[in-house]
Amino acid sequence: MVNMGAPRRPSVWGRWLATLGPGLIVMLADNDAGSVITAAQSGHEWGYRLLLLQVLLVPLLFVVQELAVRLGLANGKGFSELILERFGRGWAWLFVAALVSSCLGALVTQFSGLVGIGQLYGLPAWFSVAWLVVLVLAMVLTGSYHGVERVALLFGLFGLAFLMVAWRAHPVGGQVWRQMGDMPMGNGRYLYLLAANLGTSVMPWTVFYQQSALINKGLSLRDLPAARWDTLFGALVCQLLAAAVLVAAAATAGASQGSAFDSVGDIAQAFTHTLGASWGQEVFALGLGGAAMVATVVICLSLAWAVGEASGRRHALADHPRQAPRLQLPLVLLLLVAGGLVVSGMNLVDLSITTGVVNALLLPVLLGFLYRLARTELPPALRLRGAYGALVGCMFVIAATVGVVAGVLGLVT
Numbered sequence: 239m240v241n242m243g244a245p246r247r248p249s250v251w252g253r254w255l256a257t258l259g260p261g262l263i264v265m266l267a268d269n270d271a272g273s274v275i276t277a278a279q280s281g282h283e284w285g286y287r288l289l290l291l292q293v294l295l296v297p298l299l300f301v302v303q304e305l306a307v308r309l310g311l312a313n314g315k316g317f318s319e320l321i322l323e324r325f326g327r328g329w330a331w332l333f334v335a336a337l338v339s340s341c342l343g344a345l346v347t348q349f350s351g352l353v354g355i356g357q358l359y360g361l362p363a364w365f366s367v368a369w370l371v372v373l374v375l376a377m378v379l380t381g382s383y384h385g386v387e388r389v390a391l392l393f394g395l396f397g398l399a400f401l402m403v404a405w406r407a408h409p410v411g412g413q414v415w416r417q418m419g420d421m422p423m424g425n426g427r428y429l430y431l432l433a434a435n436l437g438t439s440v441m442p443w444t445v446f447y448q449q450s451a452l453i454n455k456g457l458s459l460r461d462l463p464a465a466r467w468d469t470l471f472g473a474l475v476c477q478l479l480a481a482a483v484l485v486a487a488a489a490t491a492g493a494s495q496g497s498a499f500d501s502v503g504d505i506a507q508a509f510t511h512t513l514g515a516s517w518g519q520e521v522f523a524l525g526l527g528g529a530a531m532v533a534t535v536v537i538c539l540s541l542a543w544a545v546g547e548a549s550g551r552r553h554a555l556a557d558h559p560r561q562a563p564r565l566q567l568p569l570v571l572l573l574l575v576a577g578g579l580v581v582s583g584m585n586l587v588d589l590s591i592t593t594g595v596v597n598a599l600l601l602p603v604l605l606g607f608l609y610r611l612a613r614t615e616l617p618p619a620l621r622l623r624g625a626y627g628a629l630v631g632c633m634f635v636i637a638a639t640v641g642v643v644a645g646v647l648g649l650v651t
Contacts, residue, residue: 263536264303264448265472269479270533271351272344273438274400274526275590277480278505280431281487286409286417287428288435289488292481295439298637299473301630302440302605303448305612307465308620310449311457317449318547320611330548333607336600338572340442341541343593345576348530348537350586354502355523367577374534374573399525404482407489414485430595430648436641437597439480442604443540450543479529499587502526538569595648598641605634 280288309320322330349367356366422428452465487505499505506522580586609631612622622630 264444265476267533267536268444269476269529270348271526271530272347272590272593273480274483274529275587276434276438276594277483278487279499280435281484282499284428285488286414287420289481289484290418291435292477296473296477298633299439300470303469304466305608306445306449307469308616309611310452311459311462312616312620314453316543316547317446318544320615321607322548324615334544334548336603337442337544340597341537342572342576343596344537345572346579347590347593348534349576349580350590351502351526351530353580354586355527358503358506358519363581367581371573371577374538399521400479400482403486403521407486409485409489426648426651429644433598433641433645433648434591434594437594441597443537446540446544447536541572542569595645598645601641602638605638609634
């Protein structure tokens with residue numbers, strides 16, 4: 239007789255499908271409003287000369303996030319929690335302080351993009367900010383992690399609209415190949431945008447989010463293969479979208495060295511040349527708005543989880559956020575401060591690019607901690623060592639050096 243009450247074990251495909259989400263979400267969030275604005279400015283000013291960088295960032299993105307996956311699934315602990323245990327409370331809070339500055343800049347960037355979209359439709363900045371704060375808090379504080387994940391995925395998929403824009407821009411193949419190999423490393427403005435592109439791709443909060451999201455989703459080491467594929471697919475999608483924005487801007491505006499976008503509206507107008515005034519604005523609004531919304535959710539969760547872990551208290555969003563009231567205060571404060579800065583009238587495009595440069599300057603700290611934890615806090619079979627460990631170490635040193643040198647030279651020249 240068949241026992242109808244016995245629980246059914248999930249199939250292999252069922253577990254793989256259940257694992258998908260954190261890697262794709264974090265990479266969709268990685269292609270946030272700051273990335274879109276930076277990529278558009280890069281294409282506008284330098285044509286396709288920063289396109290090769292978008293390709294080279296794919297392996298770096300995958301390696302960084304895959305190490306976060308290993309650490310989360312092997313230890314069942316978030317990034318802050320591991321730093322707290324391995325290096326002590328002082329280092330943990332120092333890293334959280336760096337994360338707060340990165341998250342604040344990133345939130346200002348997301349709000350900048352969303353406020354800019356609102357202004358395209360005649361909405362005042364204060365109204366857009368107030369609506370966004372309420373919406374984000376409603377999503378993050380009134381639903382489980384699984385519910386937040388589904389909403390974030392829905393928002394993030396709107397970013398695929400940029401692929402259509404790049405396709406319709408009809409870039410000239412010969413010009414693309416010629417300019418990709420022309421990288422004027424002696425130009426300060428070029429280096430500044432190079433650092434900004436690097437800093438809007440590899441960001442501290444993406445590592446915090448993916449590692450904690452895997453734990454909150456209840457995954458274990460047996461889910462590692464699927465989580466790796468999820469991460470690889472997310473990295474490819476992220477950089478494909480960034481490249482699409484750059485290509486679209488380069489094809490429509492050309493290399494306008496010395497000329498820069500002054501507002502989100504300027505970027506939107508450049509895209510209307512490709513799809514027409516009506517369709518161009520709608521597609522741009524969907525793409526930028528979707529990217530900014532999913533990034534806002536990810537940033538808020540990353541900070542809340544990191545603060546909880548550094549204080550020695552586990553996050554509880556896996557069940558319901560109201561069971562973890564300690565997550566709410568830093569989240570609310572960060573949203574209010576970011577909204578206030580955006581409403582103050584600062585140049586939103588410049589602020590978004592500067593945020594990317596700041597993230598590039600933080601790369602030695604982020605990559606240094608990640609590399610050390612991957613060499614000491616993993617089981618022997620998963621530990622970063624041997625030839626692959628040396629290769630990852632070289633990759634991290636190069637990325638951190640390029641980020642700092644390009645950022646500093648870009649700032650001073």
